[in-house]
Amino acid sequence: MAEGTVESWERQGGESAQAFEAFAVYRDLGPARSITAVARQLDKSRALLGRWSRQFAWVMRATAYDREQDRLFLGEQAQTRRDIARRHAKLAQAVQSKAVARLQALEPRELSPSDLLRYIQVAAEIERRAVGDAPLSVGPERDEHGADVAALSDEERRARMNQLKRELERRLSEGAQ
Structure with a gap:
């Protein structure tokens, strides 16, 4: 990402702190997200939140956020699998050396x-x-x-x-x- 570029799930230019706070609540609700749920949680008017949602493209931004979270999670999973494979390879080498020593003594x-x-x-x-x-x-x-x-x-x-x-x-x- 170029320096100074703002990700779509971050606070956007012209977006007030209150509007961004409402978006962040919406974004973080995950699959159960809705304007009604945000209105209840923040005790704000559904009409106001609907206007902010349209003005600041909440659905598109939340979708981009979800995709980024999925990408990060898949990267973490891949790294975990690599770590496990390395650990298992070291363990296998240790077991093999013990087995070879035992076989040679048979x-x-x-x-x-x-x-x-x-x-x-x-x-x-x-x-x-x-x-x-x-x-x-x-x-x-x-x-x-x-x-x-x-x-x-x-x-x-x-x-x-x-x-x-x-x-x-x-x-x-x-x-x-």
């Missing part, structure tokens, strides 16, 4: 098949999201027979992995012939 032989499977799934999911790909699945992971893999016990997973291993070996031996 002994793979001590992990159950379900632990290994879950680590692989989570790592693949993180990697896919990092490059902008969609998640692999949205529901429970299922094998080719429709069984919920996550619901299997470690023993059932071992048996399933052995079955898959035998199937893979069979197919490889058939392909070698």
Whole structure:
């Protein structure tokens, strides 16, 4: 805004202090604003307020004020979202460093098949999201027979992995012939 320029919701040239006070009350009433409400609040004649409203374009000025308040609010929301994103990124980095340190201390032989499977799934999911790909699945992971893999016990997973291993070996031996 150029220096010396008056915003439409500020006191205008030729507008008396009383007329501006009445406009400010009207402006600040928000969506419920009306000349009748201002007349009641200031104990002034509705006819006088109607004349000031027309002379000093209250409706247009209040609309401009509302738009400016919306613009400011949206800017505050955007800044708040940026602040939250920065805070969450710092938190995620801290959590990641702790998780990496813990992962490096793990002994793979001590992990159950379900632990290994879950680590692989989570790592693949993180990697896919990092490059902008969609998640692999949205529901429970299922094998080719429709069984919920996550619901299997470690023993059932071992048996399933052995079955898959035998199937893979069979197919490889058939392909070698």
